[in-house]
Amino acid sequence: MEQLKEKIMQIALRLLVEKRVDVVLGFQQGSIPMTSQPILIREPEHVDRIHWDSFCGSNLATYLPQRRDRVAVVAKGCDSRNIVLQILENQIKREQLYIIGVPCQGMVDRRRVLANLGGREPRQISETSEHLLIRGEEFEETLERTRFLQENCAICAHHNPTFHDELVAEPVTEENTVDRYGDIHAIESMSEDERWQHFAEILAPCIRCYACRNACPMCYCPTCFVDESMPQWLGKSIDPVDTKTFHFLRAYHLAGRCTDCGNCERVCPMDIKLRQLTKKLEKDIIELYGYEAGLSLDQRPPLDTYRPDDPQEFIR
Amino acid sequence: MADKIIKKADLPALLSRLLDHYRVYAPVRHQGMTNFEKISAADQVDLSHVNTTLSPKSLMLPQSESMFQFTSMKTVDQRGILREIEKDYSPRVIFAIRPCDAKSFQLLDLNFDTPSYRDPWWLGQRQSTTLVGLGCNQPCNTCFCTSVGSGPFSADGLDLLLIDAGDEFAIQTRTEKGKELLIKTSVESEGSEATANAVLARQESSLKAFNSTVYTENLKRHDVKALFDGDFWDELHFACINCGVCTFVCPTCWCFDIQDEVHKGNGIRLRNWDSCMFPLFTLHGSGHNPRAQKLQRLRQRFMHKLKYFVDKYDRGVACVGCGRCVQQCPVNIDIRHVFRLMNDLGA
Numbered sequence: 001m002e003q004l005k006e007k008i009m010q011i012a013l014r015l016l017v018e019k020r021v022d023v024v025l026g027f028q029q030g031s032i033p034m035t036s037q038p039i040l041i042r043e044p045e046h047v048d049r050i051h052w053d054s055f056c057g058s059n060l061a062t063y064l065p066q067r068r069d070r071v072a073v074v075a076k077g078c079d080s081r082n083i084v085l086q087i088l089e090n091q092i093k094r095e096q097l098y099i100i101g102v103p104c105q106g107m108v109d110r111r112r113v114l115a116n117l118g119g120r121e122p123r124q125i126s127e128t129s130e131h132l133l134i135r136g137e138e139f140e141e142t143l144e145r146t147r148f149l150q151e152n153c154a155i156c157a158h159h160n161p162t163f164h165d166e167l168v169a170e171p172v173t174e175e176n177t178v179d180r181y182g183d184i185h186a187i188e189s190m191s192e193d194e195r196w197q198h199f200a201e202i203l204a205p206c207i208r209c210y211a212c213r214n215a216c217p218m219c220y221c222p223t224c225f226v227d228e229s230m231p232q233w234l235g236k237s238i239d240p241v242d243t244k245t246f247h248f249l250r251a252y253h254l255a256g257r258c259t260d261c262g263n264c265e266r267v268c269p270m271d272i273k274l275r276q277l278t279k280k281l282e283k284d285i286i287e288l289y290g291y292e293a294g295l296s297l298d299q300r301p302p303l304d305t306y307r308p309d310d311p312q313e314f315i316r
Numbered sequence: 317m318a319d320k321i322i323k324k325a326d327l328p329a330l331l332s333r334l335l336d337h338y339r340v341y342a343p344v345r346h347q348g349m350t351n352f353e354k355i356s357a358a359d360q361v362d363l364s365h366v367n368t369t370l371s372p373k374s375l376m377l378p379q380s381e382s383m384f385q386f387t388s389m390k391t392v393d394q395r396g397i398l399r400e401i402e403k404d405y406s407p408r409v410i411f412a413i414r415p416c417d418a419k420s421f422q423l424l425d426l427n428f429d430t431p432s433y434r435d436p437w438w439l440g441q442r443q444s445t446t447l448v449g450l451g452c453n454q455p456c457n458t459c460f461c462t463s464v465g466s467g468p469f470s471a472d473g474l475d476l477l478l479i480d481a482g483d484e485f486a487i488q489t490r491t492e493k494g495k496e497l498l499i500k501t502s503v504e505s506e507g508s509e510a511t512a513n514a515v516l517a518r519q520e521s522s523l524k525a526f527n528s529t530v531y532t533e534n535l536k537r538h539d540v541k542a543l544f545d546g547d548f549w550d551e552l553h554f555a556c557i558n559c560g561v562c563t564f565v566c567p568t569c570w571c572f573d574i575q576d577e578v579h580k581g582n583g584i585r586l587r588n589w590d591s592c593m594f595p596l597f598t599l600h601g602s603g604h605n606p607r608a609q610k611l612q613r614l615r616q617r618f619m620h621k622l623k624y625f626v627d628k629y630d631r632g633v634a635c636v637g638c639g640r641c642v643q644q645c646p647v648n649i650d651i652r653h654v655f656r657l658m659n660d661l662g663a
Contacts, residue, residue, distance in 0.1 A: 030648035030650075031642070031648055031650040031652070031653060032457060032458060032642060032643070032648070032650070035648040036648065037555045037647055037648040037649070038554070038555040038647055039554065039555065040551075040554050058646070058647060062557065063554075111348075115348050119364060119365075119366070121456055121457055123457070137525075207370070207379065207560075207564050208560070209559050209560035209561045209563075209564045209591070210559050210560060210594070211557070211559035211560070211561050211646055213559075214557040214558055214559040215557050215559065215646055223595075227594070227595060227596045229596060229599065235575070235577055236380075236573060236575050236586075236588045236590075237379075237380035237575075237577070237586050237588050238379050238380050238588075239380070266646070267557075267559070267561070267646030269369065269370075269561050269564070269565060269644050270349070270369075271347070271348070271349060
């Protein structure tokens with residue numbers, strides 16, 4: 001991790017000194033253990049603030065839409081796929097970007113680590129490629145890194161940036177044998193009523209803070225449908241109908257565009273398993289159109305194009 | 317000084333007696349998350365948390381409160397008349413609330429219970445509630461109540477304060493409501509000197525465990541415009557995604573929006589939490605938005621808490637140091653850092 005961080009700094013420094021870009025979009029270390037903060041670096045002398053570790057789970061593509069300057073962006077596999085989509089959707093231009101690709105080993109889920117510590121508070125975290133070393137006031141613990149990955153990272157098939165100007169390390173080996181859709185199969189096998197009940201239950205704790213939407217790199221609408229006021233499409237209370245409408249509609253807007261970066265779940269204060277909605281759509285898009293979002297600049301998301309041979313069996 | 321004690325082993329029995337007399341809200345743990353919920357049995361209560369994920373704000377200021385009902389049907393002669401919706405304001409207890417959260421209610425009183433306006437729903441909740449606090453033997457890394465006029469064993473705003481003193485809870489009585497609760501639930505055992513010593517030891521060790529401090533002494537004298545124009549906002553706001561996490565988990569964010577919802581001629585008037593982080597919060601009917609930019613919205617939140625509130629009420633900052641926003645901001649915008657930037661302006 002240290003080496004990756006050093007390498008990102010070197011690249012950032014070079015790009016800023018050579019005036020190849022105006023800004024570098026990366027991470028700085030957070031103020032509490034297991035957090036990080038997206039940061040925009042403009043001056044070469046500030047590159048030492050750049051940080052990289054297993055807690056850089058934010059998707060930096062979220063900060064790109066409508067930028068006008070030349071940006072170097074630190075991108076994990078998922079981030080790079082979202083950048084591809086944003087380019088396709090005219091949110092940013094390829095020429096503006098310099099993508100510093102980071103072969104990713106999966107991001108660690110802070111909540112899972114905290115749950116494992118059972119109330120004991122970490123003061124300091126360091127890590128090796130396989131372990132997390134956690135120090136607290138009166139304890140020290142070594143955890144196996146892979147057991148605490150974000151759920152989306154544990155089943156990720158695109159750790160390596162699909163699209164980049166430079167890689168900070170050798171690509172990692174992709175794991176292609178995992179079943180990405182175990183939980184989705186389980187939901188698919190439910191009856192309609194059970195499924196409705198299931199989604200009602202997982203969405204019930206929602207407090208409508210919209211962190212999921214705002215953290216999503218593909219939710220860049222200037223005004224979201226939930227924020228329309230003339231007419232107002234959706235109630236503002238926490239009525240379950242409104243809450244479900246928000247989440248279901250948002251998910252449908254992401255069909256064929258979601259890269260399963262997991263940022264929605266990462267930021268949810270109520271720990272809602274939002275990816276159960278988006279992953280089903282991701283699976284459908286693969287099955288219907290053979291398309292995975294953000295792998296190529298030559299292929300548009302299937303729902304914003306039309307081909308005469310598009311599958312139509314599901315339209316009744 | 318402890319007035320009474322209760323053995324920890326007797327806590328379930330006490331909770332059961334409470335349930336005979338009150339509606340009881342207490343910390344309940346669900347899937348790794350502890351929040352205040354209405355309980356129906358003593359064994360639902362979980363006191364292993366440092367603090368709840370969400371503040372108990374919603375117990376006084378519900379996220380969505382139905383205030384009035386009305387009909388818009390032409391055939392009904394009561395058309396358009398707002399009728400207040402009845403509420404259950406029978407006696408209730410909020411059990412094991414932390415001192416920081418209790419203090420937040422006092423700060424919210426400044427807004428909802430004023431000489432010129434006394435909010436009936438706020439008062440209804442406040443007056444029906446007895447607050448039983450639980451002191452904090454082990455503050456967490458992000459707790460800084462001691463810097464903002466409270467403390468791990470502060471009984472301000474509480475009716476009773478429980479202090480975990482080993483095998484027993486020492487109970488400090490602060491109000492008549494608190495006394496009444498002890499009588500109703502037959503808590504009679506007096507604390508011994510050993511209890512008093514145990515409490516003192518806990519208080520000392522807890523205070524030592526704090527490692528977050530914020531400074532506020534310059535906030536009042538700083539020029540409001542100078543703070544507003546501070547050059548730090550630009551860098552500070554960059555990471556913000558403008559979600560409502562900080563405002564919704566915050567015990568002192570009180571802003572709300574009023575909406576009518578009408579279905580088939582029957583309507584209710586609701587008061588819903590709102591957030592200054594949302595663009596819609598300030599959108600005018602004309603379409604103009606005075607806070608159209610993210611920077612303006614983030615600045616508003618911190619200026620309100622750490623400057624406008626300070627100037628208007630002279631009661632310190634609108635922050636009780638619970639640290640929830642620090643723990644839960646998805647992009648680690650740390651209010652302790654903002655305290656520093658604002659307090660140290662020009663230094």
